[in-house]
Amino acid sequence: MIVTRLFFLFTLYHLSDGSSCPSTCNCTENAVSCMNNGLTVIPNLENLDNNPTIIDLSGNNLNEIGPDDLSFDKTLQVKEIYLNNSEVIDISCEAFDEMDNLQELYLGENLLNNVPEDFVEDLPNLLLLELSGNQFSGNMPIIKSTSLEVLSLANSKITNVTADALRYLPNLKMLLLQQNNIKIIDPEVFERLPSDNFSVKLSYNAWECNCETAELFEYLARKNYIDTDAELYRCYSVTSSNHSDIFQRNTMKINRSICVENHGSEKSSLSRERSSQTGEENYGKESELIGTINHDKPYALVKEDSNSTQTDDLEIVVCDKQNLVVMGVHLGLNQFLIIVVSFLMGIFIGFSTFQCWSMSRYRKLDTSDSTAKLII
Template identity: 25%
Template sequence: MRVHYLIWIWIHFSFGESEFHYPCQEICLCEEGAKFVNCSGVNVTDNLIFPPETEHLDLSISNLCSVPSKVLRSLWKLQVLLLSGNYIAQVGERAFSSLERLQKLDIHRNEITVLGSSFSTGLSSLRELNLSYNRLQELYYRNFQHFENLQKLNFQNNNISSIEMGAFRSLTRLRQLHLQNNHLLNLHNGVFSMLQHLEVLNLEGNRIKTIAPGVFTSLNSLTVLNLVHNAIEHIRFKTFLTIQTPGTHILLSYNPWFCDCDLQRVFAKLHSVKRLILDDYDNMTCMDPQVLRNLSLSSVDTQLCIAETVTVLVITFTVFITVVAAIVMAERNRKKRTGKHWSEDSDISYESQD
């Protein structure tokens, strides 16, 4: 019995390395042994086997049509996975479930339209996720529920038009959220709930027209809010007043602003709030009314309420004159009906006093 045991130990130590450690693939470039494996530009198939000690794996531009789950299954030490520039249209169920140490996942420039409910399974250590330049249309809470350590999330240049209320509520450590160049129309209350550590919110290049007054309330660490190139015509003062972070930079240029006295009052109040910084106020231009089109808001803002005040005064004066004229005419008509001149009553009253 003891002989068999010694033979087993000899076999284990003699052949164990060849059984459990695989050399770097000849078609790939490896550094530091096999910790850094670069297979970019190589046609990767499920038959490839990578060393289990791999920590950084580059499979970008590799003609992949799906996530190579079989290839990734044994890479439990993997920390960085690059899958950009492929033709991945969907992510299979639990595709990354074995990558519990993964910190960066880059899947930008693919053809992904939907993220499954198990997309985040196994990725509790992930800190950076890049899904830009895909074809996503909707985002749901179930897509992100296991991303409790995620700090940077990039959805730039997708087709996103809908975000579920509270979709990001599990991302309590998120610091950057990039949603620029999508198809968002409105920002509803609760869409950014629980993002108390968010510092950068980039919404540039959407179609946002209405913003709910309390949508930014939970963003207690916000330092940059980018709303450039949207469809905003007017904004409420309390929409930005709910941002409590000292030194928040707000970008609002290249929107079709309707320049009136109400807008001037809003920005006058915003300028008085020291914690809010309107970096590009001088670049904001009016779209309407027609007479102010393409003029900078800063050059006409002091005149907007003056014009409105003059208009109100003219209307008030006109109404006053009309009322006085109506009273005089009514009095004259009354005198004519009684056969007396309007001054006769005064003469009689003077005579009675004598």
């Protein structure tokens, strides 16, 4: 009878509170699985008697990951944590600090709109961070990790990749940014990478067909950062209201038409800028030749050679009413008027002199003829 009672108590201990595996989870030798159980808090993992390398808490309603939620005796053995699809809104910057051997962290398909920059900074062995399917809706989040090799941010409503987005990821080898709302990325973002052993996924974003997009993808293709055979890259043309392939089919060659389509307006803007600079340079050179000119006086760039594609050969017209440039000589208005009046007076005096001389000669001829007739 006593033996039967002891056996019953022993069995009850292992099936209830004395069990090393939480009642809401399933445990194996190397894993603890608490997935899809509607959990609102992370269960107590303090009494585990197995050696878990995997903790799966996906598919729950956790909302928040606090600083001590994943702190237990065997934390150092964990290499993979699954917290994806668990309606996580907030993560403490200290949530994973004790997991020195963590290699893969899955936080995709949650409700995160930001994460602490340093929440994985103290994980020396982290290789993969999954953050896809979140709600970042703006800049790509800054992540600091010296060990991270794979960062997934696909389908996270990201619109912008800032210049320092990859600054703190010196060992990054793969960046997944497909299915976001990115329109342009400065190629300098990728120049910060210390190694050429890198790839990025950028398909299904909001690329616009312009020269900036062409420059970006030409750079990425040249560096072999993208795989044009595996992914189709398309951009939207505002002028034609349709989509175009960024790369020509079955080649790595950039489709230059995406730049040409909107090149007119961009060229006009660029020409105006260059024309202004050229005008200032020419204006300065002219000042050196003809003396000091007041640079506050207005001037205009009025003509561009229609047979030339260059914007350097421009005619400069000085609009100051008090100064004129005539035959390369800089004259004041009064000087110009004096010259004109003098020229006209010279013509008048010359014409008058010529008339007087002609009339005097006619009288002499007439007198000579009369005298001759009288003699005859």
